[in-house]
Amino acid sequence: MPLQTHSYPIWIDDGLLKTLPELLQPLNQGQTWVIFSQDKIYKHYGHSIHEALKSHDYNIEIIFLPKGEDAKSFSVVEDIFSELLLFGCDRSSTFLALGGGVVGDVTGFLAAIFMRGVDYIQIPTSLLAMIDSSIGGKTGINLSEGKNLAGAFWHPKAVVVDTDVLASLPEREMTSAMGEIIKYGAILDRVLLELIEKNIDDLLHNKNSSLLTEIISICAQLKSDVIVSDEREISRRRILNFGHTIGHALETYFGFDTLRHGEAISYGMIAAGKLSNEYLKFTIENFEILKNIIKKLPLPDLPAFDSASILKIMQNDKKIQKGNLQFVLLEDIGHAVIQENVNEKSIINVLENL
Secondary structure, eight states: OBOSSOBOOEEEETTGGGGHHHHHGGGOSSOEEEEEEOHHHIIIIIHHHHHHHHHTTOEEEEEEOOSGGGGSSHHHHHHHHHHHHHTTOOTTOEEEEEESHHHHHHHHHHHHHGGGOOEEEEEEOSHHIIIIITSSOEEEEEETTEEEEEEEEOOOSEEEEEGGGGGGOOHHHHHHHHHHHHHHHHHHOHHHHHHHHHTHHHHHTTOOHHHHHHHHHHHHHHHHHHHHHOTTSSSGGGGGGTTHHHHHHHHHHHOTTTSOHHHHHHHHHHHHHHHHHHHSOOOHHHHHHHHHHHHTSOOOOOOOOOHHHHHHHHTTSTTEETTEEOEEEEEETTEEEEEOOOOHHHHHHHHHTO
16 A cells, blocks of 8 residues: 555465465564454464464564453553563564454554554454455544544554455354445445445355455455545545444444444445435435345344434544534445535434434
């Protein structure tokens, strides 16, 4: 990714984890390397990576993060700092984020603030992390008031995407990722959206690995292009938040175990599509195309909720600027814009019709 301050590679291929020691060897200068992972992921992939790096003379340590969004808290970060100091980590240390979006977010946040910044490498093991959170340098942890309210922009040294790991990914994780993949088509690429619609069953069940690899590469390129044009989310990069204003609020309201990120974003996109009908020239026909693709996903039914409470959570969102709640809306499929004058009545109405 050719950023103004620095660039970094995004490697996408099958079998990359098996060659990780060789791939990272140019970066190995005798520093302390720390793998950040979670127990289940470590048992699947981390142990063999750990042993392989040790056998290639990496000074390697491991830190286990709590399961799920519980890892994204200040208390967890504080405990980890103590472990890092016990390992003798310093400004030359390199962190490896081996896991899904949670692991990547926490590891990146730690890398941004430990010793005022150390290198880290994203090794995503979920489809959602491969196409979204591992790319772009957004890091963060949660507060009780909302998701990712504390964070920093801190780009990785590299992103390593091994598509072989998707063979063991649960169906619900594939569904969650498909929400974000649909997002890229909705805001940037109608042809991609049509490709997803025609192949949704194969993609959900990983029946066509070459197509899935192609789509991962397309999404990575689309996101990279947007980020290069707006690294710190001042203007155009904000379109990547399509579906997220309501989606994040739903995640916070229901709890992250009840509604996965991509599932929440899928509902958020339906709501944002409806608002696009009301506030822009987004046609009913295009809204139906978007909604019908999303409805092909096996999304969980939303439990009963209070729309006013969802709205209150949204008003704590970091996308609030000068008191205005910003929405990403669609003028057309493949063309997203930022809209600031969405009123509360409209928001409540789309929530009640989800």
